[in-house]
């Protein structure tokens with residue numbers, strides 16, 4: 161049976177994605193590298209890797225009921241993952257509600273036989289790849305505010321020239 165590469169993420173609204181795109185453009189003269197396409201920008205909560213189609217279907221069916229408390233996330237800095245040569249935008253560390261969302265998600269995924277990676281959760285939005293230096297530039301003056309009310313389940317499909325993302329399910333927003 162074929163496997164599908166999946167991850168859970170927060171997906172930005174179009175205006176927020178546009179602002180993140182501006183952050184990417186602003187960092188590029190300093191860092192070099194390749195700007196991520198605006199429509200692909202996201203914050204990964206849980207990377208599952210390849211899962212069998214049957215499990216992928218079960219997760220997609222269960223995702224609408226994985227409601228999350230709505231919240232706000234402030235992205236106030238650039239950071240670099242040196243080994244991966246990535247420039248990202250994010251908070252300094254995971255705020256408690258986001259960490260709880262990550263932990264709760266993995267706790268639930270354990271029921272499906274999936275285990276969290278040993279590394280700590282580092283919330284970030286990848287803006288540039290193949291950067292040419294190790295130090296991030298100073299951030300723009302105004303932080304970005306991300307208001308979220310749902311998580312999305314995304315399939316990552318290889319294509320020539322990189323991966324393509326397809327949203328396969330999303331959680332129902334809680335009514336206010």
Ligand code: ATP
Pocket residue numbers: 165167204207277286316322323
């Ligand atoms: P490609 O790997 O083809 O260059 P990609 O990294 O955008 O493209 P995926 O590797 O499918 O696509 O990753 C999807 C998302 O999950 C990205 O946000 C990526 O940073 C994240 N991710 C990938 N591998 C891991 C991992 N081992 N641990 C945590 N997050 C990961």
Ligand code: MG
Pocket residue numbers: none
């Ligand atoms: Mg990858």
